[in-house]
Amino acid sequence: MQSLNVPSSANQRGLSSSRFHVFQRDYERYEGVPRLNIYRLRLLFTLVFFFLTYESWAHILTHRGPWDNANAAAWFMWGSYSVISVIGIRRPLKVRPIVLFEVVYKVAWLSVVAYPLWVKQELIGSPAESMTRVFIWVVLPIVAMPWRYFLRTHVWGAPAVRP
Known part of the structure; x- marks a missing residue:
């Protein structure tokens, strides 16, 4: 029987490096953040790039007249x-604070503006409806954010943990 090239800690947990490597923490490349979180962040930044770049810069570059502040x-x-x-696509851990910024402003807006309108059944047809449809996708950055790592390094100030 041929042995697998699996680290001993993965063997003890019954994990094969080929099937479950995305769930393992990568201390060498990503400061102990599981690769799955890195892939989620990269997907998030790729989606942002493709969906936001054309629309935002086309609007900015073709705008005529004075801007509303x-x-x-x-x-x-x-x-x-x-x-x-x-x-973020290349170095996802370096731009985590921008993900936190996105989560905070969207959740705050949904909580303070959209939710009260929704409770009063006034959201549909209001000017806030279209923004709510965009901001509800805040679920993606919430899922993509490596929260444990973020709290450990930015809130508690602890260095990356080594096994």
């Missing part, structure tokens, strides 16, 4: 996020 800030924020997403 709040509207301009929103378009340039989304355009900037599309540029930063390129860095």
